[in-house]
Amino acid sequence: MKILGLDTATSGCSAALWRDEGPEDGRVVARRNPPMARGQAEALVPMAHAVMTDAGVAFADLDRIAVTVGPGAFTGLRIALAAARGFAVAYGCPVVGVTSFEAILHGLPEDERAGRAVLVAVDSRRAEPYLQLFAPDRSPIGDAAMLEPADVPAWLDGLWPTGPLLLAGDGAGLLRAALAVRTDLAVASGDGVPDAAVVARLGAEREPGHPVDPFYLRPPDVSLPKAKA
Numbered sequence: 001m002k003i004l005g006l007d008t009a010t011s012g013c014s015a016a017l018w019r020d021e022g023p024e025d026g027r028v029v030a031r032r033n034p035p036m037a038r039g040q041a042e043a044l045v046p047m048a049h050a051v052m053t054d055a056g057v058a059f060a061d062l063d064r065i066a067v068t069v070g071p072g073a074f075t076g077l078r079i080a081l082a083a084a085r086g087f088a089v090a091y092g093c094p095v096v097g098v099t100s101f102e103a104i105l106h107g108l109p110e111d112e113r114a115g116r117a118v119l120v121a122v123d124s125r126r127a128e129p130y131l132q133l134f135a136p137d138r139s140p141i142g143d144a145a146m147l148e149p150a151d152v153p154a155w156l157d158g159l160w161p162t163g164p165l166l167l168a169g170d171g172a173g174l175l176r177a178a179l180a181v182r183t184d185l186a187v188a189s190g191d192g193v194p195d196a197a198v199v200a201r202l203g204a205e206r207e208p209g210h211p212v213d214p215f216y217l218r219p220p221d222v223s224l225p226k227a228k229a
C-alpha cells in the first residue's frame with residue numbers, strides 16, 4: 001500500500017509518502033516539511049511531486065491520499081483538501097480525512113505521552129484555541145471545543161479533573177498561564193504543528209470513508225464567492 005499524506009491545516013506545510021511493501025516495510029519513505037508560515041498554496045503541489053519523485057513512486061500507483069481536515073486556518077486547510085481531491089480525481093484513488101487533533105496527538109513522542117491524558121490545543125488565530133482532550137489510550141474524551149483560556153480549567157475539571165496531563169499543539173502557549181495551577185501538567189516538545197508523515201501513517205490505519213470535508217469549530221472569517229445566477 002502506498003499513501004500520500006498532505007497537511008496545510010495550521011501554520012505548516014508538509015507532504016510525505018508512506019508505504020508497506022518492499023524493504024522499507026510500513027514506514028514513511030519520503031518527506032518534505034520545511035518551515036513555512038505562509039505560501040502553502042504555491043508550495044504544496046510541487047512539494048507533493050518532489051516527495052513522489054524522492055520515493056520513486058508514480059501518482060497512478062497510490063492506493064489512497066490522507067489529508068488533514070482541520071480545525072485550523074480557513075484558507076490553509078482548504079489548500080491541502082483541494083490538492084488531495086485533485087490528485088484523487090486525476091489518479092482514481094480514495095481520500096481519507098484526519099483531524100488536526102489526531103495528527104498532533106499521534107505525532108507526540110511515546111515517552112512524553114505515556115500514562116498521560118493529552119489536551120491538544122490548535123491555534124485558531126483568535127484568543128480562543130481549538131481544543132480536544134484525549135485519554136492515555138488516545139481515545140477522545142468529550143467533544144472538541146473552542147474556549148477562552150480562562151474557561152479551560154473548569155472545562156477540564158468536568159472531563160479530567162485529576163491525573164497527569166500533557167499539553168500539546170501550536171496553541172499550547174495560550175493555555176500555559178491558565179493551567180499553571182495544575183501540578184500534574186507537562187508541555188509537549190516540538191512545534192505542535194501536524195506532520196504529513198503522521199497523517200499518511202494514520203491514513204494507512206483506517207478505511208476510506210472518513211470525512212474529507214473541512215472540520216470547523218466556528219464560522220469562517222471569510223466567505224466563499226457566491227455562484228452567479
